[in-house]
Structure formats: C-alpha cells, structure tokens
Amino acid sequence: MSQVRTKVILYNPKAVFYTMPLALIALASYLDKGIYDVKIIDGRLEKDPLMKILDSCEGAVCFAVSVLTGAPIKDALEMTIEVKKRFPELNIVWGGWHPSLFPLETLKETPVDVVVRGQGEIAFEQILTAIINGQSFQGIAGVSYKDKVTGEIVQNAERNMVDINSFPAFNYDFVPVNSYEKLSGRNQIDYIASQGCRFRCNFCADPFMYKRGWYGYAPTRIADELETLWDKYHFEHVHFQDETFFTIGARVEAIAEEFIKRKFRFSWFGTMRADQGSRLPDEVFAKCKASGLERVMIGLESGSQRMIDWMKKDIKIPQVYESAQKCLKHGIAINFSVIIGFPGETEADMDETIRVVTDLRKMSPEFRVSIFYFKPYPGNEIADALIADGYKMPQGIKEWSDFDYVVKGSPWIPEKKFREIENFKFFQRLAWSKPSLLKTPIQTLAKWRIKNKSYHLPIERKLIELIFDRQKLS
Ligand code: B12
Known part of the structure; x- marks a missing residue:
C-alpha cells in the first residue's frame, strides 16, 4: 500500500514582472517526494488565487509564502488572513526577504505562525518534520515562531548558510514553465547558479540576509542541469538571476567552456560588477560571447566616485569604462543601473552621473541605462543611519505593504534638478x-x-x- 503523502501548499504573491518563483522551486525540490505532496501556486498566474489556495489547502499541513518587501506583502497578507480564517489549525509559514528582515513584526501583526530567516531549504524541512511529529519548533535554527501553548514569540538562533551544491537540482515540474514564457514575452528560463553576495554595498539587504556569504554551483553542475532543462523545454535564453554572476572569473570561464563544449544553442544574461569586468581577461570575454553571453547587467549606481565610495560599492569609475570597452569589443550588450538622490548627494554628484551615463550611451545603442531614484529600503546601513537621524521608515507590516520602491524623485533631490533628470532620462x-x-x-x-x-x-x-x-x- 502506498504511503499517503503530506500535503504542503507554497504561494508566490502577485508582483510586477514574471520571473519564475525560484525560491519556492528551491524549497519544493529539496523536500522528499515520497513524503511530501507539494503544490506551488503563483498569484501572478491565477485568475482567482484565493479560491485556488483555499481549495488546495484542504487536507494540507502547511501554507507557506515567499514575501518580498512592498506590494507582494499586501497579497501575501490577504491570502494568509483568509487561509487562517478557513483553516485555523493550518500552520502558516512566511519566508524570504521581508520576513527575514522583520520576523518579530511579521509574527506580531499577522496570523503567520512561523518565519524562516535567510536560506530556507533545511529550516523548512525541519519545520515540516516537527509539524508531522506534533513537536514544537524549538531549537530549529533560523526560525522565529509563535509558541502554540503560550502564544509567546520565540526567536531561535541564526542558521549558518549551507553550500548550495549540497542541495538537489531545481525541479521545474513544480511550475508551468510555458506560462512564464508567454507572460515574459521570451522563450527563456530563469535559473540561479549562486546564493548570496560577498560585497558590502550599504544600500543592499544582501549583507544582512546572507552575511556576505556566497556559494556557487560547480560549472559542470550548471551545464548538466541546463542541458537536462533544455532537452525538456527548448528555451532560447537563460536569465541568470544571481546577485553577482561574475564573482569568480575562473569559474565563469569554466562555465563558458562547458557551454561551448556541449554546443549549447541558447543565449544567456548575467550580472557583472565593474571591477569584475575590468579584471576579466579578454579571452574570457571572448569565451563568454562564444558560449552565448548576450547581455550583462552592471550596477554603476553613481557616476560620482565620492558617492560610490560613500555607498561602499568598491568599484572605480575607470573600471566601468574598462568593462564597457571590453563588452563593446566582444559584442556584448550592457544594462547599466543607476541610482540618483542618495542622502548627501550634491548636484555636482548628480551631474557627474549624467556625464558618465552620457559617455556610456554614446558608446553603443546596446548599452542601456536605467535610472532609478533612491528610496531607503530595509536591512542596510544607509537605512539604519537615516532612522537614527529621525527619518520615518514605514511602521509595521501594513505600511510596508504600501511601500513602493519605484518612485519619482527623492527627498534629497531639489525640484529643479529632478525635472532636469527626468528630461535627461527621456532624451538619453x-x-x-x-x-x-x-x-x-x-x-x-x-x-x-x-x-x-x-x-x-x-x-x-x-x-x-x-x-x-x-x-x-x-
Ligand atoms: C527574481 C527577483 C524578483 C522577481 C520576483 C520573483 C518572484 N518570486 O515573484 C521580481 C522581478 C518580481 C522582483 C521584484 C522586486 N525585487 Co527582486 N529579486 C529577484 C532576484 C534577482 C532573484 C530572487 C530569487 O529567485 N532568488 C533565488 C532564491 C532561491 O533565493 P531567495 O529568494 O533568497 O530564497 C531563499 C530564501 O530567501 C528563502 N525563502 C524565500 N522565500 C521563502 C519562503 C518560505 C516559505 C521559506 C521557508 C523560505 C523562503 O529560501 C530560499 C532558498 O534558500 C533577487 C536577488 C537574488 N539573487 O536573490 C532580487 C531581490 C529579492 N529583489 C529585491 C527587490 C528590491 C525587488 C524590487 C523592490 C525591485 C524594484 N525596484 O521594483 C521588486 C519588489 C517586488 C514588487 N514590488 O513587486 C531585493 C530584495 C529586497 C526586499 N527587501 O525584499 C533583492 C534581494 C535584490 C537586492 N539585492 O536588492 N524581484
């Protein structure tokens, strides 16, 4: 007689864009198929996500949600409240970036029972084991929870990050791959080959989330997995979602060599820092191009060296030009991203950014620049300093759910300069x-x-x- 498997429902809230829900695929793939019957529901793909969730949660032991800061919280919260109403006994788990930054607030202000902080695979499996065995979540590292008896909120010790090479391959069968292709308008697959980031940029939450730890899959593993996936889905493009894909030059070279050796026919995209690009030898650029590298994304952040140093980005402006020259030489397109309006940024700094962006745009129509306005978001040094200075960040989960990163202007840009930048954005x-x-x-x-x-x-x-x-x- 076959064993009845334990039903687990994972939910990805509605959000902008159609990147595949890799965090949930990671969790689902890690769980033993023989024990768990896991279903991923993506709010972006459903006409009526709530109905789907409520139907699916019948007989489940856990409803788990991946939550980013901002609008996704609103949807996550609405679904969570309804699920708790219908199934008061069901364990509700939140994980991902926002609850990792605000575990106590999340538990206090919502019907969520358990929060996973940081890397989720092992912690989530341990939570499910505890649920099946009727045990408490006491002692599960990286977990915060409401004690079922006392209602008290308990914060367990930190969990150390584990090398992702010890985790199984992502099983994309958990999601309708073709639906994402249709919505994103490109026959592509989202894939992540590393976790974390070694750098210390003080506007980013990564140093808080992964403590500047970084693990990357071995090149042969990446090639093996993409080969298997390609046999199944025949995608034309791979979008690497890594924080910094080019972290180790020799590894990138080995990845490119594997792609070339296996005669892969897809193109690919990856994130590169300017210092990495400037150090990367020409022959590696050539191998990357030959292996299908179509475009890289480089965070320029600012054209002002003073601002770059202030935000601890640890790059030099000449490295940006060097990386651009190399990409130009090898026919690789670039998306640069820029942030304007940091606290303390002067108009002269902003002019420097405009000057560097102009230079880069002149180099090639394939060098695009996205210009964003600074808005402090949680879990980084800049936000902490601003709060200490009296800046009001959103208070509580409700205000965080109304938080919108994509803003026009910043309190640190004079109105006249803002109008000039808006014009520059358009005309460049x-x-x-x-x-x-x-x-x-x-x-x-x-x-x-x-x-x-x-x-x-x-x-x-x-x-x-x-x-x-x-x-x-x-
Ligand atoms: C793909 C992506 C998106 C997709 C989201 C895809 C989806 N799930 O719907 C889209 C394009 C929608 C998106 C949007 C945004 N994003 Co985004 N995004 C990413 C990116 C590049 C990859 C995420 C990913 O799949 N990682 C792979 C998985 C395996 O790792 P993970 O997410 O960390 O998941 C692990 C743990 O967090 C945990 N976990 C995660 N979820 C859960 C759930 C449960 C139940 C459990 C137990 C554990 C758990 O376990 C996982 C496995 O270890 C990351 C950067 C990165 N490389 O991670 C940024 C990142 C997550 N995004 C970020 C930001 C800032 C944004 C935007 C604000 C960007 C903007 N300017 O608009 C918006 C916000 C959303 C909105 N308003 O709609 C920040 C996070 C900030 C924050 N506090 O939430 C990141 C970290 C980039 C950065 N360094 O600043 N993003």
Whole structure:
C-alpha cells in the first residue's frame, strides 16, 4: 500500500514582472517526494488565487509564502488572513526577504505562525518534520515562531548558510514553465547558479540576509542541469538571476567552456560588477560571447566616485569604462543601473552621473541605462543611519505593504534638478537609441538638448510620449 503523502501548499504573491518563483522551486525540490505532496501556486498566474489556495489547502499541513518587501506583502497578507480564517489549525509559514528582515513584526501583526530567516531549504524541512511529529519548533535554527501553548514569540538562533551544491537540482515540474514564457514575452528560463553576495554595498539587504556569504554551483553542475532543462523545454535564453554572476572569473570561464563544449544553442544574461569586468581577461570575454553571453547587467549606481565610495560599492569609475570597452569589443550588450538622490548627494554628484551615463550611451545603442531614484529600503546601513537621524521608515507590516520602491524623485533631490533628470532620462533614451533615417532629426535635437542642458519647450517629448510607449524608444 502506498504511503499517503503530506500535503504542503507554497504561494508566490502577485508582483510586477514574471520571473519564475525560484525560491519556492528551491524549497519544493529539496523536500522528499515520497513524503511530501507539494503544490506551488503563483498569484501572478491565477485568475482567482484565493479560491485556488483555499481549495488546495484542504487536507494540507502547511501554507507557506515567499514575501518580498512592498506590494507582494499586501497579497501575501490577504491570502494568509483568509487561509487562517478557513483553516485555523493550518500552520502558516512566511519566508524570504521581508520576513527575514522583520520576523518579530511579521509574527506580531499577522496570523503567520512561523518565519524562516535567510536560506530556507533545511529550516523548512525541519519545520515540516516537527509539524508531522506534533513537536514544537524549538531549537530549529533560523526560525522565529509563535509558541502554540503560550502564544509567546520565540526567536531561535541564526542558521549558518549551507553550500548550495549540497542541495538537489531545481525541479521545474513544480511550475508551468510555458506560462512564464508567454507572460515574459521570451522563450527563456530563469535559473540561479549562486546564493548570496560577498560585497558590502550599504544600500543592499544582501549583507544582512546572507552575511556576505556566497556559494556557487560547480560549472559542470550548471551545464548538466541546463542541458537536462533544455532537452525538456527548448528555451532560447537563460536569465541568470544571481546577485553577482561574475564573482569568480575562473569559474565563469569554466562555465563558458562547458557551454561551448556541449554546443549549447541558447543565449544567456548575467550580472557583472565593474571591477569584475575590468579584471576579466579578454579571452574570457571572448569565451563568454562564444558560449552565448548576450547581455550583462552592471550596477554603476553613481557616476560620482565620492558617492560610490560613500555607498561602499568598491568599484572605480575607470573600471566601468574598462568593462564597457571590453563588452563593446566582444559584442556584448550592457544594462547599466543607476541610482540618483542618495542622502548627501550634491548636484555636482548628480551631474557627474549624467556625464558618465552620457559617455556610456554614446558608446553603443546596446548599452542601456536605467535610472532609478533612491528610496531607503530595509536591512542596510544607509537605512539604519537615516532612522537614527529621525527619518520615518514605514511602521509595521501594513505600511510596508504600501511601500513602493519605484518612485519619482527623492527627498534629497531639489525640484529643479529632478525635472532636469527626468528630461535627461527621456532624451538619453531617444538620443542614442538605434539610429534610423526617420529618427535622425529628433535624435540630433535630443543630443543638442543634453549637451546644452536645454529642456525648454520639449514639444517633441510630449508628442513622442503621446504616440509611443516610452520603453520602445530605448
Ligand atoms: C527574481 C527577483 C524578483 C522577481 C520576483 C520573483 C518572484 N518570486 O515573484 C521580481 C522581478 C518580481 C522582483 C521584484 C522586486 N525585487 Co527582486 N529579486 C529577484 C532576484 C534577482 C532573484 C530572487 C530569487 O529567485 N532568488 C533565488 C532564491 C532561491 O533565493 P531567495 O529568494 O533568497 O530564497 C531563499 C530564501 O530567501 C528563502 N525563502 C524565500 N522565500 C521563502 C519562503 C518560505 C516559505 C521559506 C521557508 C523560505 C523562503 O529560501 C530560499 C532558498 O534558500 C533577487 C536577488 C537574488 N539573487 O536573490 C532580487 C531581490 C529579492 N529583489 C529585491 C527587490 C528590491 C525587488 C524590487 C523592490 C525591485 C524594484 N525596484 O521594483 C521588486 C519588489 C517586488 C514588487 N514590488 O513587486 C531585493 C530584495 C529586497 C526586499 N527587501 O525584499 C533583492 C534581494 C535584490 C537586492 N539585492 O536588492 N524581484
């Protein structure tokens, strides 16, 4: 007689974009299939996520949700409240970045029973074992929970990060791969080849979450897994979701060599730091290109060295140009990301950023730049310093759920400068997008505007924005 498996429901809240829910796939893949019957529900794919969840939770022992800061909290909370109402005995677990940063607040203000802080695979399995055996969560490292008898909130010791090479391959059968392809508009697969980040940027939560630990899969493992996945899904592109894919140059070279040896036909995307790119030898760039590297993402953050040093990014502006030159030489596209409006950033710093962005845009229409405005989010040194200075961060889970990262402007940018930056954002896209005969006059005008900082009567901007989708201009 076959054993009845324990039912576990994992939920990925609604969010912007359609990246596959890799965290939940990681958890599901780690659990023993013989013991657990795991189902992943993704709020972004369902017409009525709540109905699906309530139906699925019938007979389950656990409802677990992965939660990022911001809008996903709202959906996570709504679902959690309804699940608790319908199934008061069901154990509700939250994990991921937001509850890891705010475990106590999450437990106090929501019906959540257990929070997993940091890496989730082993902790989650131990939680499920405890549930099956009717035990408490006492002593499970990396876990905070409400004591079932006293209602008291207990914070267990930290869990040390484990090398991800000891975890099984992600089993993509848990999600409808084709649905993500359709929604993202590209026949691609999301894959993550490492966890954590060794760097110390003071605007990022990674140093808090993974304590600057980093583990990466061995190159042969990555190639084996992608080969198996390709046989099944025939994707044309792999999007590596790693924080810093190019952390170890020799490893990247070995990955590229594996891809070339196996004659993979897909292209790929990865994240690169400017210091890594500047150190990476030309022959490795060439191998990456030959192995299908299409585009890298480089966090420039600021064109002002003073600001870069202040945010502990540990890169030098010349390294940005060196990386760009190498990519240009090898026909690799770049997405640069920039943040403007940090506390203490002067207008001269902002001008430096505009100058460097202009230089990079001039190099190639394939070098795109996304310009974001700084907004402090939790779990990093800048936010802590601002709070100590009296800055009001959202208070409690409800306010965090209304928090929106994608903002226009920042309290640290004067209004006039903000308008200039908004104009620059628009006109840089236009000025250095792929040229065409039809576009030449407005591109020439856009370049003139940027050079002279002359954004008066931007009639062509209004017209273009009326007619076209802004994104299509880049
Ligand atoms: C893909 C991705 C997204 C996807 C989300 C995909 C999804 N799940 O729906 C999209 C594109 C929607 C997204 C959006 C955003 N993202 Co994002 N994103 C990522 C990225 C690149 C990969 C995430 C991932 O899949 N990792 C792989 C898995 C295996 O690792 P993991 O998520 O850490 O999961 C482990 C643990 O956290 C834990 N765990 C996670 N969930 C759960 C759940 C349970 C129940 C348990 C037990 C454990 C557990 O166990 C997992 C395995 O060890 C990360 C960076 C990174 N490399 O992790 C940033 C990252 C998570 N994003 C971040 C940010 C800032 C954002 C945005 C704010 C960006 C923006 N400017 O708009 C938005 C916010 C969401 C919104 N408003 O809609 C921050 C997190 C900040 C925060 N406090 O939440 C990160 C860390 C980037 C960074 N370094 O700043 N993002």
